[in-house]
Amino acid sequence: MSKRKLKEDSFTNQECISKVQRTLRERFCLQNPNGKLFGMELQYKHLLELLKRTAIHGESNSVLIIGPRGSGKTLLTCHVLKKLMEGKQVRDNTLQVHLNGLLQTNDKIALKEITRQLNLENVVGDKVFGSFAENLTFLLEALKRGDRAHSCPVLFILEEFDLFVHHKNQTLLYNLFDISQSAQTPIAVVGLTCRLDILELMEKRVKSRFSHRQIYLMNSFDFNKYLNICKEQLSLPPEFPEKSFTQKWNKNIQSLLEDPKVQGVLQNQFHHSKDLRSLFKLLMLASNSITVSHPYINASDLLESGKLCRMDSKANILHGLSVLEFCLIIAMKHLNDTYEEEPFNFQMVYNEYQKFVQRKAHTVYSFEKPVVMKAFEHLMHLELIKPVEGPSVCAQREYLLMKLLLDNSQIMDALQVYPNCPTDVKQWATSSVN
Structure with missing residues (x-):
């Protein structure tokens, strides 16, 4: 009998959680004319x-x-x-x-x-x-x-x-x-x-x-109004069928938004953009963590969602590069520093890379030129570099002018979390321009 009751409770909870997710997704993903207007x-x-x-x-x-x-x-x-x-x-x-x-x-x-x-x-x-x-x-x-x-x-x-x-x-x-x-x-x-x-x-x-x-139309509300919008968007309506669950859920949302850590995440989002769509994206990511075993949103869910929203997509691509490809990115960084953001070509990047290999006298970093060219082309396919617009003076791909689509801070941030990055490469990246 107890097992049967447990199954029934589990089914009820699962049904309830799916209703919660449906309600929240309709709010965050659709232009719902039944929703509320804020400040308009x-x-x-x-x-x-x-x-x-x-x-x-x-x-x-x-x-x-x-x-x-x-x-x-x-x-x-x-x-x-x-x-x-x-x-x-x-x-x-x-x-x-x-x-x-x-x-x-x-x-x-x-x-x-x-x-x-x-x-x-x-x-x-x-x-x-x-x-x-x-x-x-x-x-x-x-x-x-x-x-x-x-x-x-x-x-x-x-x-x-x-x-x-x-x-x-x-x-x-x-x-x-x-x-x-x-x-x-x-x-x-x-x-x-x-x-x-x-x-x-x-x-x-x-x-x-x-x-x-x-x-x-201007998003002219202050942070307190922003918090109230969060509360209204995350709270379940009175007509939600499960009354006891609605009370627990809304009480949890109230305490969640009083948490200093959560307020810190929301304040960062508020100062970055008052666009309510970006707020709804943050809340949507947090609500995706709701399951039968984890029925309420907690502070760690919002903190994780905040990290995902602020994540730099180009920096994430850098984490998956090979050591050779990362070395070419560093060579381009040095060329940008030397020539003040002027366009470069493959031959210039290759020469800069060869200086590093010869200075360190490491055969482990030494690759034949066609291999380096292949790595360079891969960076172009990933759209980390792009050809300079306008008519090309020379058709040879080694001398095609390119531009790096990353800034120094993105490269250095990616370098800090790059898995098993060789010490020599890190030192080369942080060294002054040759």
Whole structure:
């Protein structure tokens, strides 16, 4: 009987842990419009009011949401659209078009995507239009229900807005802003960008038709607010099915965030970047350690996650190099120090390496030139070095100019933890430039 009960408890715990992981992953990995907005209450009200005027009152608008990457531009837009679409009348009568500058690389592709999202492929059919403007105008006219007062509002959400500015003649933007200023179909154009100089990139005719409404997003919260965000993101909601587990979990999170070591990790993350996506990455790594035998996050999990987040990927590649390849990296370091970051070629690196071999009189470090060349090419494949851009003067690979993509601190840090690194190589790396 006791064994059976133990099995049942184990099953319940396993089910509970999987629910916890699912809940946390949905928060950290998805742009969840059911989540909370942090420090964007005013911007939320402003954008919601603008889009309501278009969706309910038929008033055309245009606005730019400007902020650094990770500041919550997309999340803010998702929250506003979710709130706006709660009303049945708005949901039934308002159309949305989502474009992205990374995907719609020119106006022709963008127009096809608009047609697809508005389900107007059958309307357009085989008709041929003289210009992009005529095609776009026809598409919007096709949405009208009778007269202008009863047209169907359309919300255009343009992510990576600055990339649309680089389209030829900025035709798409010109026509969208032009329609938003006329008494045609009511539309709202919402552009999301991280470029502060976005208005300077617009042509005069485009800028004159833009409303110049701008919403700025900045992660302006302090460290105490940052801790509260951590707590809210890691805590389980009241509707979580296992009530007793929820209480224990939330109590554990409270004590965890009061730990000085944990606060130190979070403070480092806060000073490095206030981007909430980087915080969610840290918390996600910590939550990955949760298992049935280890059901709660502890301080060591967060400390380990902090190390993983701060880990230098290029320095990690150095740990897996052979001694010969590391010697070539050190030779390049000395050449950089001697010639003040000027490009070098393989022959220069080989000569520097040969000086080291002759000085130490060690046959153990001596390799034939083709072997050294192979090691040099391997470093190029690993992207630790790269050819200098521009036309090559000489086609011979020995004399192809290269640039080292590592700085001295990365090399020296990797050297300290390099497994079984020979003493001679360490001394050569730390020695002054010859």
